[in-house]
Amino acid sequence: MRDPHIHFAYLDERTKRMIRRAILKAVAIPGYQVPFGSREMPLPYGWGTGGIQVTASIIGSDDVLKVIDQGSDDTVNAVNIRRFFQRTTGVEVTTDTTAASIIQTRHRIPETPLREGQILVYQVPVPEPMQHLEPLEVETRKLHALQEYGLMHVNLYEDLAHFGQIATTYDYPVLVNDRYIMAPSPIPKFDNPKMHMNPALQLFGAGREKRIYAVPPYTSVESLGFDDHPFSVQRWEQPCGICGARDSFLDEVITDDRGGRLFVCSDSDYCAKTQAAGVLAAPSL
Amino acid sequence: MYVAVKGGEAAILNSYRLLAQQRRGDPAVTELSIDQIIQQLRLAVDRVMTEGSVYDPQLAALAIKQSAGDLVEAIFLLRAYRATLPRLAYTEAIDTGRMVLSRRVSATFKDLPGGQLLGPTYDYTQRLLDFSLLATGAAPSADTSTHVAAPAPREAAPRVIDLLNHEGLVEDQAVPEGDPEPFDLTRQPLRFPADRSARLQNLARADEGFLLAMAYSTQRGYAESHPFVGEIRFGTVELCLVPEELGFEISLGDVAVTECQMVNQFKGSHTEPPQFTRGYGLAFGHSERKAMAMSLVDRALRAQELGEEVTAPAQMPEFVMSHSDSLESSGFVQHLKLPHYVDFQSELELVRKMRKAIARQDTGATPDPKDDAHA
DSSP states (O other): OOOTTSOTTSSOHHHHHHHHHHHHHHHHSTTOOEEOOOOOOSSOTTSSHHHHHHHHHHOOTTOEEEEEETTBSOSHHHHHHHHHHHHHHOOEEOSOTTTOSEEEEESOOOSSOOOTTOEEEEEOSOOOTTTTTOOOHHHHHHHHHTTOOHHHHHHHHHHHHHHSSOOOOBSOOEEETTTEEEOOOSOBGGGHHHHTTOSSEEEEEETTTTEEEEEOTTOOEEEOOOSSSOOOOOEESSOOTTTOOSSSOEEEEEOSSSSOEEEEESOHHHHHHHHHTTOOOOOOO | OOOOOOOHHHHHHHHHHHHHHHHHOOTTSOOOOHHHHHHHSHHHHHHHHHHHTOOOHHHHHHHHHHTTTOHHHHHHHHHHHHTTOOOOOOOOOOOGGGOEEEEEEOSSOSSOTTOOBOOSOSTTSOOOOOGGGGSTTOOOOHHHHSOOOOOOOOOOOOOHHHHHHHTTOBOOOOOOTTOOOOOOTTTSOOOSSOOHHHHHHHHHHSOHHHHHHHHHHHHTTSSOOOEEEEEEEEEEEEEEEOOTTTOSOEEEEEEEEEEEEEEEEEOOOSSSOSEEEEEEEEEESSOHHHHHHHHHHHHHTTTTTTTOOOOSGGGOHHHHHHSOOHHHHHHHHHGGGSOOHHHHHHHHHHHHHHHHHHHHHHHTOOOOTTTTEEO
16 A cells, blocks of 8 residues: 655654654643644645644654544545555554544544544644734734733624624634643534543644644643633434434534424444444434 | 545655656657757746746756746745855946947837847747747758857947936936845845845846736836836856955856846925936846846835835835735645645634534523534
C-alpha cells in the first residue's frame, strides 16, 4: 500500500522535527498558539493541512490511524486523508475509536471516551478565538498575553442581551488550564465537555494560519459562560433512528420532500457499535 | 429508509478517472506536450514559476498540463512539490544591474544610459483577434517570418534608481548593518510586524489578481502614492553560488526575471528631507503586471515606516499579507465545499429554538421547562 517513492508520512525529517518542537512547546503551555513553519501540503489549505502536518510529524510505523470528518470515517474528505496516510506511511488504519492510537478529526470528538496514550489531532480552520472580534493578530496576541478577555465575554453577553441565549453553537470558546482562551475548532458545543480532563493528548493544527496548540491529558477545559447563564449543550428529544443511542450527537437527515426527518448518530463508529451491542433501534420516523 | 453515506473511496477513484478524461479531452486531438507549453505558453509558465516559487520551466509546464490550465491549481502543485525539498545552499544575491536585457523601459526619463528597449511586449499591439492563428500548421505569418536579430551587445544600462541616487534625490536603501540573513517565509511562519524581506517574499508569491487589485486601489484614492515607473527591465541574470568548500563563486546558470522600480513622491518628514521613495517588484520570467503591482503595494505598505497616515487596506501589512497567498485563499474559500453537517445541525437547532421562544412570547405562554431539548 505504501508508495516507496514518497518519504514516510510525506514530510522530510527536518520539517517533522520542527513541527514536533512546536508540539512540545504547545503541550508545555496548554492552549497557547505556537507559530510554526507550516508547509504547503498536497492537500489544500482549509481541508486539514494543519492536522495532516501534526499527524505526519508524530506518526510511526506501529501507529494505528483513524480519520473522521463530521464524526464519520466514510465522508469523502476523511477517506481522502486516510488514503494519503496509507499511501505515504502504510500504517494500519481503523474505524474503531478504541483501536486507534492516533485519531485525526474534523468537527467532532468521538462519542466513545478516549483513553491514556491516544492522541486526538484536530484540524483547525481559525485558531484565534477572537479573530472575528479583532482581526489584527498583533492585537489578539497582546490580549492573550495580558489575559485580557473582556472582548470575548462582552461578545457572549451581547448574545444574551439580544437573543436571550448564547448564539454560538460550534467552535464555542473554552478556557484552558485557567489561562488561555482557546478555539476548540468547529466541533459542536455538545463535544466541549469531552475535552475537559480528557486522558488523551489533544493536538490542534492550523496549517493555513500556521499555528499549533495543545491540551495535554487531564487538563481543565472550561467552556465560557455566566453564573446565571451557565454553559449548556444541545439535547435531542428522540434517540438515534438507527441504533437508538440517546447520548450521541445526532445529524438530521431529510428523508423525503414532505417534511420527513430522521435523526442519526454523527459518529458512525459509535452508531455501528451501539447497533451491534443490540440496543433496540427506535422505530424510524 | 436512510442509508448512511458510504462509498467515499469509490467516488474519489471515479472522480480521478473523470478528471483525467476531461483533462485529456478528445483523444483524436493531439496531446499537448510539455515543450509546447514551455515554448508557446511561456507567460503562464512564468506566472506559475513566480507564485509557485520554483524556477523550473519544465515542472511549471507539467503543473499547467496536469491542472488543465488552471494556473492557481498549477501553482498549488508546484508549491506542494517544493515544500519538502531540502535547502542545500543559498546563492549570492542577483545583480540586476548586470542583466542581459530583453526589454527596458523608463517612464521618468526620455533617454538614459543604456537607452530604452521596447523588446517583446503586448503593450502596443492592437487587441484584435488574429484569426490567422486559428489555422493550425499554417506557415508562420509574415511578421514572424523575418527573424528579429538578437540585439547586439549593448552599452551598460545602469539602473535608473542608481542614477537618481547619485544626486541623493531618491532614498538610499543600504544593506542593513551586518547584512542579516533574510526572513524565510517558506520555513518560518509569518508574524507581525513583519520586516521588509518577509514582505517582499510574501508579495513575490502573492496572487497576481489580488496584488493587481490592491495596487489599483492605491491609484484610486486609497493610499495615494504618486508613483512613476522609474524602470522596468526584463532579461536574464546570472545566478552564482559560493560553495563553502571552494570559497569562490561558481555560476549556476541564468534565470529570467522582471524587475520594477517604482519611484514615489515623498514630501519629507521631520527626519527626512523631501525626496523620492521607492517600491520594489521582482518576478520570475516575463511578468510585468505582477512586478509593477508588487512595487506599488510594497511602497504603500511602507506608510507607517514613512510616517504617513494609514487609512487604506493597501497600507495595512496584516490585511495585505494575510490575504495575498492563493493557496491560502483558494483553499479556505473552497473548503466551504466540505461537509459542515455537524455545524449546520447546531445552527439549525439554535434557530428553531429561538423561533420557538419568540412564538411563545407572542402567545404570552409561560416558558417551557424543557426549553433546552429539541427536535
